[in-house]
Amino acid sequence: MGLQFVAHLGLGDPLLDQDLRDLDVAWLPSGAHLVAGTGPLGGLLSFRLAEDVIAQLVDTIHFPGAVTTGQTGLAAPVGAAGRMALAFGSASDGGGRAILAQELTGTGGFGATIALGRLPQAVSEVSALVSARIGGLETLFAADSGTGQLLVFRSGLAAPVSTAMPQGPDGAALLAGPALLSLVGAGADMQLLALDQGAGALYSFAVDATTGALSARGVLDGGGGLAVADVTALEVVSAHGATFAIIAAAGTQSLSVVRVEADGTMVLVDHVLDTLATRFGGAQGVSVAQVGDHVFVAAGGADDGLSLFRLLPDGQLLHVETVVHAPGLGLENVGQLSAAILGTQLQLFVAGDARGGISQFALDLSTLGVVAETGGNAAALLTGTAGDDLLMARGFGADTLSGGAGNDILLSGPGETVMRGGAGADVFVISAGSGLVRITDFAPGTDRLDLSALPFLRNTGQLGIEAGLGFARLRFRDTVVEITATTPVLLDAARLFGPVFDWPDRLPILTSSFTLPITGTPDADALGGTAGADVIDGLEGDDTIFGLGGNDTLRGGNGRDSLGGGPGHDSLSGGADNDTLFGGDGDDTLDGGGGNDDLGGGVGNDSLIGGPGRDRLFGAEGNDTLLGGDGNDMLGGGPGHDLMFGGSEADELWGSDGNDTLWGEAGNDTLGGGAGHDEIHGGAGADEIWASFGNDSVTGGDGNDTIGLFFGDDLADGGAGDDQLWGAAGNDTLMGGAGNDTLGGGGGDDLLDGGEGRDTLWGGAGQDTLVGGAGDDILVGDAGDDLLFGGAGNDRLDGGAGNDTIFGGTGADVFIYGGAGAGTNYGADVFEFFNATDGDRLLLTGTLWGGGLTAAEVVTNFGSINGGGNAVLDFGGGSSIELTGVTSLAGLDAAIDIFG
Known part of the structure; x- marks a missing residue:
C-alpha cells in the first residue's frame, strides 16, 4: 500500500499555520502528542495522536512579544519534577535574554511559560536546543549562532547556571556559526553531536555524566569526506547495534549517514543525491521512526514531494518509495517532518511552506x-x-x-x-x-x-x-x-x-574516521604521524606530510604539497596547487584537488580523484577507482580490476592487467585496456581506443572514434560519428552505429554491422558476417566463406575468396566477383535475390576467362540454369556464381559489367 494521505491539519490562523519550523512528538501520560512550533510571530500547537485516527487539536498558544526562535524553532522536550516543558527560543526580560520553555500538561495542553536559563551578553542568539537529565538535574545544551560557542545550562527548571563553553586547542570556538544539536548514548557514554551548518562539519563531544560538561572528541568535515553544503537537518537513531547520524543538506541535495562510535570517532557510511526518481532535492527535513531494527527514514525539501527509505545495518539508505505532490497533499516545499510509531502504524507529519498547516500520512506496519x-x-x-x-x-x-x-x-x-x-x-x-x-x-x-x-x-x-x-x-x-x-x-x-x-x-565513500587534527603553519612544514590513526593538516605552504602506520587523514592545504600515507587505509587531500600524493599499502583515498597533481595509490584497492588540472593518476596493484576530473589527465590502473573515469577534456586512460572498466567521458580521449577482459567506453569526443589481450567490450560513444582490437573475441560499438573499428585475431563483433564508418574484422570469424550511414566493411580472414545497414555501403568479405547483407541503400558487395553468400537488400546494388582474393579461384558464391529490374549490377573481372569477351559472350560461354532453377555462371576451377531468383539467362548480360 505504501504511504497513504490521511488528512490536512489546518487552523485557519495564519500565525499558527505558516512558518512552521519544527515538529516534535512528545510522549505524555495521556499518550502521544504532536507539538508544532512556528517562527517568532506565531506560537505552539498540540495534537493528540492515535493509531488509525486523524490527529486531534488539543491546545494552541501564541508566543509573547519579543520572542526569538532559533533556526530549528522547537527543541527537544525538557522534563522535571513530574512536568514536561518544550524549549522554543529566547526573549528579553529587562536583564538580558532568557531561554524560554512552555510547560506541557499530562493531557497535552499548554501550561506556564518557564525561563530555563539566561544567555551571556556575548551570545547573540541560540540556533539549537537539546536537553537531557544528567546527575539528577535537567541539562540544557544550546548553540550560539553568532559566536559558535556551545552553552550548557543546569537547572531544576529554576536556577540555571552556564557551565561550559568548549573551545579548540588554539582557544578559538570549534563551531563557526549556527549549528544543529543532537544527543546520543546515555550515562557515561553520552555524547553531544554539533553540526556546523555553514562549514558542514560534524563534531562530537563527550558529556560528563555528573556535571554535563563537554570535551571535544572528533570531527568529520569536507576535507575528510563529508561533502555537504547548506546543512538543514540532523537526526540520530540507534539500531543494528550502532548509532547513526543522518544529515540533510539543501545545497548538495543530499542525505548523508554517519556512524558514531562510542569513542567519538565518526565514520561516513553513506551519501546519496536526489535524482528525478526521488523527491528530497533542496532537502529541508528528515525524520526517523523505528520498530526494533526496522528503521524508516523520511526526507523532503524543495522538490514537491517526499521520499521514504529503510536504514540497513551497514548504514546504507534503501529507497522504498517516493510520494509526489498532488493537489491537497501539502507537499510543496516541504520544510519539516516528524514520524512516530503508533501501534502497528507509522504516522508521518509534514509541514510545507506553500499551503501552510500540517499534512498527515500513514504507513501500515502490521505485517x-x-x-x-x-x-x-x-x-x-x-x-x-x-x-x-x-x-x-x-x-x-x-x-x-x-x-x-x-x-x-x-x-x-x-x-x-x-x-x-x-x-x-x-x-x-x-x-x-x-x-x-x-x-x-x-x-x-x-x-x-x-x-x-x-x-x-x-x-x-x-x-x-x-x-x-x-x-x-x-x-x-x-x-x-x-x-x-x-x-x-x-x-x-x-x-x-x-x-x-x-x-x-x-557517491563512493572517500573517508572513514577522524579525530581533531595536527596542524601545520603558513610556512613549508614537514609533518609526520604515528603508528596510529592520525589527522594532519598542512595549511599554507609547500608541505611534506607522512602518515606512517594507521588509517591516516592527510590534508595538504594551499601550496605544492607532498603527502605519503604509509601502511593503512589512508585519506589524502592535496588541496590547491600542484601536489604529489602516494597512498602506500592499504585501501587509500587520494584527492588531488586543484592544480596539476601526481597521485599514486600503491598496493591496495585505492580511490584516486584528480580534480581540476592536468593530473596523473596511477593506481598500482589492486582493484582501483580513478577519476580524472577537469583537465587533460593521464590515468593508469596497474594490475587489478580497475575502474577509471577520465572526466572532461582530452584524457589518457590505460588499464594494464586485470578486467578493467574505462570511461573516457567528454573530450578526445585515448584509452587502452591492457591484458584482461576489459570494458572501455570512449564517451563524447573523437576518441582513440586500443584493446589488448582478452575478450574486450568497447564503445566509442559520440564523435569520430578509432577503435583497435587485439587478441581475443572482442565486441566494439562505434556509436554516433564517422568511426573506424579494426578487429584482429579472434571472433570479433564490430558495430559502427550511426555515421559513415569503416570496419575491418581481421583474423577470425567476425560479425560486422555498419549501422546507419555510408559504411565500409572488410571481413578479413575467417568466415565473417557483414551487415551494411541503411546507407550506400561497401562490403568486402576477403578470405573465408563469408555472409554479406547489404541492407537498404545502393551497396557494393564483394565476397572475396571463399564460398560466399551475399544478400544485396533493397536498392541498386553492385555484386562484385573477382575483385579480391588470390589467383583466379574466387570460390562458389551465392548472390541471393539478385534483381536487375531494381538496378542490381554484376561486376566481373576478365581474369576469370582470360579476358576478351563481351558480357553476352560470358553468359553464353559460362551460363546455365541449375537444378534449383537458378542462373549459374561457372568459370571452372571452383569459381562460380549462383544468382537466386534469376530463372532465365535471357537479358542477364545487360546487368553485367566487366573490369580488368
Missing part, C-alpha cells in the same frame, strides 16, 4: 517480519516469515535467502548468493562486492531489483545485459546477477528498471 542475517564462511540458508522480512547474506559462503510470504527485502552478500523472494512484492538488493547472485523467482511488475549500492552505476547503458524470455543476466564489473522470472516475458532493461533507475545516486 513487519524479522531482521536477520547470515555469517561465517560456511554455506547457510536463511528463511523468512510470513511477514515483511529484511534478510541479509553477510557470510562468505554460498548463502541462500528465502523470503517466504510478505513484502521482503533481500540483500546479497560477498559470497555466491541465491535469493528467493516468495509471494509478495519483494526487493532484491545487490550489495557492493557481490560476485555471482541468482534470483530464482523475480515477478516482473511486482518485485524490484535495486543496484544502487554498485559504485558509479548511473544508467542501464553501463550494464552488460543478456535478456531472454523469463531470464536475464546482468554484469557490472565483477558482479553478475542471473534472474529467473516467474512468467515467460522478455526481461530487458525496460522491464527490470523502467525508463530510469528508481533510486538516488550514491
Whole structure:
C-alpha cells in the first residue's frame, strides 16, 4: 500500500499555520502528542495522536512579544519534577535574554511559560536546543549562532547556571556559526553531536555524566569526506547495534549517514543525491521512526514531494518509495517532518511552506517480519516469515535467502548468493562486492531489483545485459546477477528498471574516521604521524606530510604539497596547487584537488580523484577507482580490476592487467585496456581506443572514434560519428552505429554491422558476417566463406575468396566477383535475390576467362540454369556464381559489367 494521505491539519490562523519550523512528538501520560512550533510571530500547537485516527487539536498558544526562535524553532522536550516543558527560543526580560520553555500538561495542553536559563551578553542568539537529565538535574545544551560557542545550562527548571563553553586547542570556538544539536548514548557514554551548518562539519563531544560538561572528541568535515553544503537537518537513531547520524543538506541535495562510535570517532557510511526518481532535492527535513531494527527514514525539501527509505545495518539508505505532490497533499516545499510509531502504524507529519498547516500520512506496519542475517564462511540458508522480512547474506559462503510470504527485502552478500523472494512484492538488493547472485523467482511488475549500492552505476547503458524470455543476466564489473522470472516475458532493461533507475545516486565513500587534527603553519612544514590513526593538516605552504602506520587523514592545504600515507587505509587531500600524493599499502583515498597533481595509490584497492588540472593518476596493484576530473589527465590502473573515469577534456586512460572498466567521458580521449577482459567506453569526443589481450567490450560513444582490437573475441560499438573499428585475431563483433564508418574484422570469424550511414566493411580472414545497414555501403568479405547483407541503400558487395553468400537488400546494388582474393579461384558464391529490374549490377573481372569477351559472350560461354532453377555462371576451377531468383539467362548480360 505504501504511504497513504490521511488528512490536512489546518487552523485557519495564519500565525499558527505558516512558518512552521519544527515538529516534535512528545510522549505524555495521556499518550502521544504532536507539538508544532512556528517562527517568532506565531506560537505552539498540540495534537493528540492515535493509531488509525486523524490527529486531534488539543491546545494552541501564541508566543509573547519579543520572542526569538532559533533556526530549528522547537527543541527537544525538557522534563522535571513530574512536568514536561518544550524549549522554543529566547526573549528579553529587562536583564538580558532568557531561554524560554512552555510547560506541557499530562493531557497535552499548554501550561506556564518557564525561563530555563539566561544567555551571556556575548551570545547573540541560540540556533539549537537539546536537553537531557544528567546527575539528577535537567541539562540544557544550546548553540550560539553568532559566536559558535556551545552553552550548557543546569537547572531544576529554576536556577540555571552556564557551565561550559568548549573551545579548540588554539582557544578559538570549534563551531563557526549556527549549528544543529543532537544527543546520543546515555550515562557515561553520552555524547553531544554539533553540526556546523555553514562549514558542514560534524563534531562530537563527550558529556560528563555528573556535571554535563563537554570535551571535544572528533570531527568529520569536507576535507575528510563529508561533502555537504547548506546543512538543514540532523537526526540520530540507534539500531543494528550502532548509532547513526543522518544529515540533510539543501545545497548538495543530499542525505548523508554517519556512524558514531562510542569513542567519538565518526565514520561516513553513506551519501546519496536526489535524482528525478526521488523527491528530497533542496532537502529541508528528515525524520526517523523505528520498530526494533526496522528503521524508516523520511526526507523532503524543495522538490514537491517526499521520499521514504529503510536504514540497513551497514548504514546504507534503501529507497522504498517516493510520494509526489498532488493537489491537497501539502507537499510543496516541504520544510519539516516528524514520524512516530503508533501501534502497528507509522504516522508521518509534514509541514510545507506553500499551503501552510500540517499534512498527515500513514504507513501500515502490521505485517513487519524479522531482521536477520547470515555469517561465517560456511554455506547457510536463511528463511523468512510470513511477514515483511529484511534478510541479509553477510557470510562468505554460498548463502541462500528465502523470503517466504510478505513484502521482503533481500540483500546479497560477498559470497555466491541465491535469493528467493516468495509471494509478495519483494526487493532484491545487490550489495557492493557481490560476485555471482541468482534470483530464482523475480515477478516482473511486482518485485524490484535495486543496484544502487554498485559504485558509479548511473544508467542501464553501463550494464552488460543478456535478456531472454523469463531470464536475464546482468554484469557490472565483477558482479553478475542471473534472474529467473516467474512468467515467460522478455526481461530487458525496460522491464527490470523502467525508463530510469528508481533510486538516488550514491557517491563512493572517500573517508572513514577522524579525530581533531595536527596542524601545520603558513610556512613549508614537514609533518609526520604515528603508528596510529592520525589527522594532519598542512595549511599554507609547500608541505611534506607522512602518515606512517594507521588509517591516516592527510590534508595538504594551499601550496605544492607532498603527502605519503604509509601502511593503512589512508585519506589524502592535496588541496590547491600542484601536489604529489602516494597512498602506500592499504585501501587509500587520494584527492588531488586543484592544480596539476601526481597521485599514486600503491598496493591496495585505492580511490584516486584528480580534480581540476592536468593530473596523473596511477593506481598500482589492486582493484582501483580513478577519476580524472577537469583537465587533460593521464590515468593508469596497474594490475587489478580497475575502474577509471577520465572526466572532461582530452584524457589518457590505460588499464594494464586485470578486467578493467574505462570511461573516457567528454573530450578526445585515448584509452587502452591492457591484458584482461576489459570494458572501455570512449564517451563524447573523437576518441582513440586500443584493446589488448582478452575478450574486450568497447564503445566509442559520440564523435569520430578509432577503435583497435587485439587478441581475443572482442565486441566494439562505434556509436554516433564517422568511426573506424579494426578487429584482429579472434571472433570479433564490430558495430559502427550511426555515421559513415569503416570496419575491418581481421583474423577470425567476425560479425560486422555498419549501422546507419555510408559504411565500409572488410571481413578479413575467417568466415565473417557483414551487415551494411541503411546507407550506400561497401562490403568486402576477403578470405573465408563469408555472409554479406547489404541492407537498404545502393551497396557494393564483394565476397572475396571463399564460398560466399551475399544478400544485396533493397536498392541498386553492385555484386562484385573477382575483385579480391588470390589467383583466379574466387570460390562458389551465392548472390541471393539478385534483381536487375531494381538496378542490381554484376561486376566481373576478365581474369576469370582470360579476358576478351563481351558480357553476352560470358553468359553464353559460362551460363546455365541449375537444378534449383537458378542462373549459374561457372568459370571452372571452383569459381562460380549462383544468382537466386534469376530463372532465365535471357537479358542477364545487360546487368553485367566487366573490369580488368
